[in-house]
Each structure stands twice: as structure tokens, then as C-alpha cells.
Amino acid sequence: MEWLIGRDGHVVDRPVQPGGHGSFPLHYVRTGPRGRLPVLVVPGGPGLASFLPYRGFRRAAVRRGLDVLMVEHRGVGLSRRDHGGRDLPVEAVTVANVVDDLAAVLDHAGVAQAVVYGSSYGTYLAQGFGVRHPARVAAMVLDSPILGVEGDLALNRAFRRRAFWDGGTPATRRVAEAVRNLIRAGVPAAEVGHVVQVAHEFAGPEALLRLLQARARGRAGRLWRGLARLGVEEVEGTGVPYLMEPDLVRDIAFRELGFGLPADGLPLDPQASLTGGGSWPAFKAEPFDLASALPGFDWPVVVLSGERDLRTPRPVAQRIVDLAPHGVLVPLADTGHSALDAHQRAAILVAGATVAGTTDRLPGLAPRIASLPRRGASRWLGVGIAAAVRAATLR
Template sequence: MGQQRAGDDGVARAAQQVLAQQGGTVERPVGGGSDGTVGVAWVRSGPRGDAPPVLVLPGGPGLASLLPYVPLRADAARRGLDVLMVEHRGVGLSRRDTEGRDLPVAAVTVAAVVEDLAAVLDAAGVDQAVVYGASYGSYLAQAFGARHPERVAAMVLDSPVHAPVDDLATARAHRRRLLWDGEDPALAPVAAAVRALADDVPPAELGHVVQVVHEFAGPEVLHRLLLARRAGRLRAVWDRVATLGSGETEGSGQPYVMEPDLVAGIMYGEVGSGLPPDGLPLDPQLTFADAAARHVARHGVPVVADPFDLPAAVPWFTWPTAVVSGDRDLRTPRPVAEHVAAVDPDAVLVPLAGTGHSALDTHRRAALHVAHAAAVGAVHRLPALADRLAALPRRGPSRHVGTAITAVVRATTRRP
């Protein structure tokens, strides 16, 4: 699999061990001006039964699949789910070509990843799969369905990305309606607290903290933190939250876990993160603006969103689809999910209360129940079960973020 990066020997060995125990590699053409090949790594765990396997595509696009999702695959196997995951090209064990060289950024595209997925299904002997995509993975899932509809038995779109330009406009309007304009009476005090900080906190920092705390801890905790910050308290907590997720856009990230550098062409040139800020409050693009500018300056890649024209493709999907949406999600908010469920002819909306972005990462048990329903042909029963799914105990690493923020803020502030 090529040379290891300095300092990552132990993590590399752990990733290789997972690969040796659960999967293999498929040689694929590098492309992007290179004549080489890349060994795309994949793993499969769980029983092989009559139901189709679940091809799980996490977010990112720099997020690895092999190491970060070992607990998820173990949990899925205990529940009788046959789960297949693919290490995204340019990331982790699929980062380098067979000569040990990093893939060129030009070779890491959505189209190439879609064909990698089809090649892995071939190698695993899978004719059809349930395709579960979360966040950016939902864009891959839809693109895969558009290119290889005969390979899809059912689909789960968790916190869906659908049409990057339109999604961004929807996300901006949703954030501002709730947390700037205060149109929802229940959130009007929170919006007033956000506005009160606008002159004291850099716009990108304010928007990021609002998003993180709202999604992981909820509006009541967000309100307390905003008031505390305004009063000059909990600065250390605020500053820590402001740095969360910085590894998703900067440098080479964390090897075998999050590696944003080689996937920058997808992130900033295909799925919308490079679209410019609009100069108004709570703009999600402020998080990506500096990294996008550096990427375009270095690689000269124009920002051209939505290479697959999913709005034209999705109305032709013929399989049952569950569209999962957390009510706290500010990145791919409920109006985006509602639109996807409306234009997909055989889709149902599965709303999860008290949940933020990507149930796959923030509410693993609910995500696995949805995946199981899709595998056994019970997608259409899910809306009636949504409240019970949301109430299941939370699992997954992301829940610890919300637990920690909530504990500290509630212990040191009073309810507004």
C-alpha cells in the first residue's frame, strides 16, 4: 500500500490489520493525467444472509472508512447487518498509488469514486446493495444511483446533500430565519443573543460556534453559552468549540481518520464548499472560505458545483429511499431533506428529534435501525417509528461532544 507517513506507524498498522481481517483492495486506474493504478481498500463485516448488504458511505469527503467505523461495523454485525465500506480514494489506505505516490488532486473526483464503488461491489460479489450515504456520502449515493441504478436495492440519504448551490441557499435561509431573525418564537431569545454578539465576535467564529452547539447540545445550551460569552464568561469553552472540526479543512488532517488535502478538488470544486460567502450573518461558507481560496490558488481548479445534476436524476429513481433528517441540523437542514423526499418518487422522510447532522455519526443506533429496515424492505414503515428511533440511546463518538458541552455549560450557568 505504499510508504507510511512519518509518525503514523501504529495507526497504519491498525488500519492494515482491519483490512487484512475484513476486506481487500481493488486495483483501479488513477486517472487525472496519471497512468498508474491505486489499490482502493474495502472491508465487509457481518453475516451473509438473503438481504442485500448495506454499502455505507460516510461524510467528508476526507473522512476515512476503515478505522473510524470499526465500532459501527461491529454493532451492525451484532444486529445481523452485512455492511460493506470503501476507503475513499485519496484517503487512508486508498491515498497512494501502487508505487507509493500520493494521488494527484485531479484524480480524486466524484465520478472516479462512483466507479470505485461499482468495482468494489464486483470484487465482493455483490449484485445489488442498500446504499446508505450520510452528508457528502449521500451525494455519492445519489450519484451512484444515477450512474448504476441496477446495483441499488434501496437507499438511505442521511442529512442529504442534493444540489449544492440550491442547498446552500436553503441552509442560509434556514439558519437566519431561526437564529438571526428569530421567526420561531421558541428560538427568538436565542436569535437575540446571537445578534447581540455579532459586533464582538468574528463572523466565521460566531457562525461555527452557533452551528456546533445547536447541533450537538441544542438551543437551550446554545442560549446559555451565548449569554455567558456576552458577559465575558466561559471563554475557554467558547474558544475550544470554535476550533472543533478545523482538521476537516486544513492541512493533511489526521492520517487514516480525516485527510482533507487530496480530496480538495471534490470539496471545493464539485460539492459546493468553494462557493463564495454572501457577506450576511451565519453564512456556512465562512468556515471554508480561506481553505477554498488556497486550494484554487494552488491547483487552479474552478468552482463548478454539482457534476451529476442530481435534481434531474433523482426523480427517475425506482427504489425505496429513506431520507433521514435531524431537527437540529444546520448544515443540511430539514427543508433540504423535505425537498429530496418530495422529488424522489419512492421516498419517505424520517425526522429525528433532538438530532443534528449525520445520524450515522451522532445517533448510530437509529441509523442502523434505518439501514436494517431498508435491507429487509421495510422503508415505508419508518416514518411511523421516527419518534421511537430518535428516543433510542445515543451511540457513536460524536455524542461525546454534545455531552461535554452540555455538562460544562449547564454546570456553570443558569437557565435563561
């Protein structure tokens, strides 16, 4: 894997368990000119790698003059195995250990403080880093953020049902009617809910409505089935080496972050698409009480929230802004989950403004930021879904 590590890759020796025997090589990559405040970018998951999926992002960030560090999450990709080539034990792959890995990387790189940019699950790590290592944080960008297990889930359920079951906004009224009709016609509610999330996020409400109407007419069956499984592999499967490897980090997802909390039996429950049932590790407790910690964050906290994001919807983002003393909301129109993956130019611009200390200007610039040309893997997935919906409805 020398080609993947390249000249920008670095290794820091880390204990498998704090105070225990044995260590493993934790890999990280650093790109861009030195001299400015570095940006520590923490992607989502858990299970998502850093080296391979974000090569294009780092090249674009270098062109903007950003000094970017990304850490290969322990238990994933280049940081998966110990020095003997054995997989790390799952009990060593915890949020607390990952957060301390981030601090060790800054130590190894000679970085006293950084802008910490977290996306999705990475926002939990970023905030946890702020709890455990506050002196190392100059500012924070929380892109499609997570705050707390049960509080987020309650907000998510209410948001989805208000929009896509009750039709609580003019933009979603017809979609909600189509959703209700499909479920009443016998299409499984869990399947409908997952397709609504995926199609709305990646392709938008108009494509979602056309897809729901086509499904009601007995069309678009293959596309529907594909969307009903999209993303589930990230939790249930073994993943793809050096891209997405969920197996060793599964305890973080379920034991610490409550990914497997039971569904409540009502329509449009985000928990209903997890089909593993009792096979998942049981939720124990969150490692941090972030809602209590946020009022003590004395640095700028920029919160990016996509208009089409149903995984970490706007009410969660707004709650974080309300709790953080220096929180600012940057709403991104026509954008789904994770600007880091769906709208990389927006992510880079916001990171650069945070480095420059101009975060107070970002809310007023949000429409211009959102309208920038789109880059990122999620962008192309959305284009593909929209094209497939058009093709299915023209037959």
C-alpha cells in the same frame, strides 16, 4: 497496517485514471452474515476514512445481522497511495472516479445489488452512484443529505436566519436575540455563526443559549474559542492519518461541491467560517444534476434528517423527499448531523428496515427511533460541550 485491515479487509486493483496507466490498491471491508441484501455504507467528508472510524458501527451492525460493505475513499487512509507508495494525484480524486470505485467493489465482492447508505457528503456519492449505476441500487438511505451546491446553500442560509436571526420559532426566539446582541456588541459574525452551528448541533438549543449568554458576560472564552475552530481543521488542515485526511480530496470539496463559494456578507452565513479565502480551488461545476435525476430513481429513498442539523437542514431533506417518487422522510428529534456518527443505533435500525423492505413504516416509527440510546463519536462530543457550558455558567 495489517491490524487495521484484518480478516475482513479486501483489496481491489483500480486504475488511477480511467483508461490511463497505473493503478492503486483500493481497500474495502465487509462484515456480517451473507445471504441478505448487503448495505454499502458511504461516510461523509470528503476525507473521512472508513476502516478505522467505523469499527464500532460495523460490530453493532453485525449483531443486527447486517451484511455491511465500506470502501476506503480513494486518496484517503488505506487507499491513499499507488503501488509504488506515492500519493495519488489530486486530479485522479474526483466524485466520478469514487462512484465508479463503489461499483468496482460490488463487482469484486460478487454483489449484484445493495442498499446504498450515504451520510452527509456520502449522500452525494450515493445519489451519484444511482445516476451512474442504477441497476446496482436496491434502495437508498440518505442520512443528512446534500442535493445541489447553490440550491442547498440558499435553503441553508434562509433556514439559519429565519431561526437564529429572526427568531422565527418559539424555540429559537431567545437564542436569536442573544445572537443579535453579540454581533452588535462587536463579536465577529462569522465566529458567532460557526459557534451557533456547532453548539446547536452537538449540545442543543438550551446549551447554546446558555453559552451565548455566558459569552455576553465575558465568560466561557476558552470554550468559545475552541468551538469557533471545531471542524475547520477538517477543511483547512492536513488531518489525522487513517481517520480524516482532507488534503488529496480538497478538489472534490471546492471544485466540484462548492465548499468555498463566497459569503454573502449577511449574518449566519455557513460560508463565512472558511478562512482560506482565495487560497481555495475555485468552484467549477457539480458532477451531477441530482435534482433532475431524483425523479428517475425508481427505488425506495429513505431520508434521515436530524432536528438540530444546521449543516444539511430539514428543507434540503424535504426537497429530496418531494423529488424522489418513493421518498420517505424520517425526522429524528433531538439529533444533529449524520445519524451514522451521532446516533448509530438509529442508523442501523433504518438500514435493517430498508433491507427488509419495510421503509413505509419508518416515518411512523421516527419518534421511537430517535429515542433509542445514543452511540457514536458525535454523541460524546455533545455531552462534553454541554458539560463545559454548565461548568462555565456556574462560575
